[in-house]
Amino acid sequence: MTDNSNTPDFNPDTAPRFGLNAQYTKDLSFEHPMAPRSFSMSGAPQISVNVGTQAERVNDSLFEVVLRILCEAKHGEETAFVVDLYYAGLFTLANVPQEHVEPLLLVEAPRLLFPFARRIVADVTRDGGMPPLMLDPIDFLQQYQRSKEAEAAQQNLA
Template sequence: MADETATEFTPETLTNGEDNSPAIGLISQYVKDLSFENPNAPAVYQWQAAPEMDVQFNIGAEGVGENLFEVVLKIDVKSKSSDGTAFVIELQYAGLFGVRNVPEDQLQPFFLAEAPRILFPFARRVIADAVRDGGFPPLLLEPIDFHGLFMQQLQTQQGGAEGIPTPVGEA
């Protein structure tokens, strides 16, 4: 008598020897664009006023091939004091991610929350090094809660779509 359980399949079963479980992997990461401007050198090195930092960031994701997506973390920093602009740095730090068997509704949360969390420490180092190489003390950006910001953005979109006032919070 043949063993009937040998023909049963579980959800993790391999089809034709191919793994059909969902997976996302980082293939490569790289500096896509980097600009450092020091418009008031050499006078800036003698300024006594403490600078104010304006840090802006943006996240973008796009398909670049079959099951390949590029996520770009864009960080802009302006350092200004009462004497003028000390420096301006613009960085686009990117990661190339391979995606397999991931439901479409799970891609956006990954690309806008998890992927930037993975890329941020490396982008932070590039900025610190560029600022230091420009003659200033290294700029160490504070960690960013990308998941919290993503959830806040979702609440804002859902609240705006339903006409419900959205709560105001800190980023």
């Protein structure tokens, strides 16, 4: 490991910093409207998963990043279960160039939060009487790039 503190141009006060200070469940809802009928149904339900991220400045160097995961399982037209999770983290960003702030908050921060949110979704579906719903990994960079492309296309239409 290199000790940068002896480097003449290293200044810990101006060095870029990105860190996770806290993480928490901001909101969680589980609904199982077909219970107890769902336990005797044959076949697997159709499951849809939607994931979104948002970031909000708390103060000069502190940001709250919220990862929303909405999972809905259906048997035909009937809803078997719904999980709606808002999982958040408080991140410190200091001395980060402006062009890197948004990617850090909307790509790297959700990437750090996702394994914990994934576990909550699996636990709540299992605790609700269903097999644990194990979410596939999410490519937050690809999701971010798609949102930027959609923004650009929207601006071109305006």
